[in-house]
Amino acid sequence: MPAASPSTVASESVAFIGGGNMARSLIGGLVAAGTDPAAIRVADPNAAARDALAADFGVHAFADATDAVDGAGTWVFAVKPQVMREVSAGLAAPAREGAPLVISIAAGITSTQLARWLGGAVAVVRAMPNTPALLGAGVTGLYANALVDAGGRARAERLLSSAGATVWIDDEALMDAVTGTSGSGPAYVFLLAEAMEEAAIAEGLPAAAARMLASQTILGAARMLTESGEPPSELRRRVTSPNGTTQAAIETFETGGFRALVAGAIRAATRRGGELSAAND
Numbered sequence: 342m343p344a345a346s347p348s349t350v351a352s353e354s355v356a357f358i359g360g361g362n363m364a365r366s367l368i369g370g371l372v373a374a375g376t377d378p379a380a381i382r383v384a385d386p387n388a389a390a391r392d393a394l395a396a397d398f399g400v401h402a403f404a405d406a407t408d409a410v411d412g413a414g415t416w417v418f419a420v421k422p423q424v425m426r427e428v429s430a431g432l433a434a435p436a437r438e439g440a441p442l443v444i445s446i447a448a449g450i451t452s453t454q455l456a457r458w459l460g461g462a463v464a465v466v467r468a469m470p471n472t473p474a475l476l477g478a479g480v481t482g483l484y485a486n487a488l489v490d491a492g493g494r495a496r497a498e499r500l501l502s503s504a505g506a507t508v509w510i511d512d513e514a515l516m517d518a519v520t521g522t523s524g525s526g527p528a529y530v531f532l533l534a535e536a537m538e539e540a541a542i543a544e545g546l547p548a549a550a551a552r553m554l555a556s557q558t559i560l561g562a563a564r565m566l567t568e569s570g571e572p573p574s575e576l577r578r579r580v581t582s583p584n585g586t587t588q589a590a591i592e593t594f595e596t597g598g599f600r601a602l603v604a605g606a607i608r609a610a611t612r613r614g615g616e617l618s619a620a621n622d
């Protein structure tokens with residue numbers, strides 16, 4: 342990929358460090374929302390990932406993160422938590438010179454860790470999106486450290502808005518709970534879909550019908566949750582006729598400890614966020 346011409350390297354440029362699944366979702370959202378692909382720069386050591394991003398979105402892709410961040414005013418760290426320290430330490434010099442707004446989507450890694458690795462006083466927004474970002478139907482929790490000004494907050498919010506809804510979190514300690522709820526959350530729903538499908542097949546339904554019934558049920562219920570303005574308990578009540586089929590199912594869930602299981606799962610994910618932070622410090 343040839344070097345970008347100077348006119349495309351403006352402080353409005355966004356550099357993604359890591360061009361994997363989540364970066365692809367966010368970049369897709371940005372381009373769909375009208376961001377000029379020439380203002381998007383991506384670093385990834387994987388040539389296939391670079392080529393695919395350049396071909397699919399028309400962004401500038403680089404093997405070296407230092408080249409990707411050159412002149413970019415916003416840097417988005419989208420690499421695994423396990424490589425965040427090494428990757429960010431390698432960018433300390435340009436961070437000092439360029440004073441970028443740094444956005445990290447890495448699970449667990451704190452804004453304090455990232456600022457330290459980048460050399461100290463750095464404006465960091467910690468963001469936790471989720472995979473429905475690919476459809477613009479995601480949700481992102483955002484936390485800003487004290488060095489992020491109103492303009493930086495607006496820039497981060499604009500960037501993540503192309504992936505869906507956004508919610509600011511004032512206490513960074515709660516970002517691991519965001520990760521355990523919505524970052525990992527799509528997988529919980531997919532697990533429910535798998536379980537419903539398997540159960541439907543066990544009851545005798547053909548596989549294709551089972552998939553259609555389970556997935557459309559989840560889509561319809563999710564739309565009611567987000568569009569009706571009603572709490573989930575009320576929506577559930579309306580499905581549940583006294584002594585009917587739903588009541589039989591809900592009683593089975595409740596006596597089986599469904600709520601405690603969900604709470605335990607979210608607690609485990611939340612704790613793992615803290616462990617990822619400590620293990621990769």
Ligand SMILES: NC(=O)C1=CN([C@@H]2O[C@H](COP(=O)(O)OP(=O)(O)OC[C@H]3O[C@@H](n4cnc5c(N)ncnc54)[C@H](O)[C@@H]3O)[C@@H](O)[C@H]2O)C=CC1
Binds near residue numbers: 360447
């Ligand atoms: N997958 C998900 O649902 C979500 C993931 N996250 C976070 O997003 C981050 C990325 O996750 P995914 O996109 O799922 O992983 P991924 O494995 O698809 O992408 C990571 C990319 O980083 C690249 N990479 C490795 N070393 C690099 C380096 N030195 N410089 C630049 N790029 C490098 C890899 O080649 C790969 O393309 C993780 O920190 C994860 O915690 C956050 C929210 C949701």
Ligand SMILES: O=C(O)[C@@H]1CCC=N1
Binds near residue numbers: 448520524
């Ligand atoms: O499983 C993970 O660690 C990442 C963070 C949230 C979703 N996937």
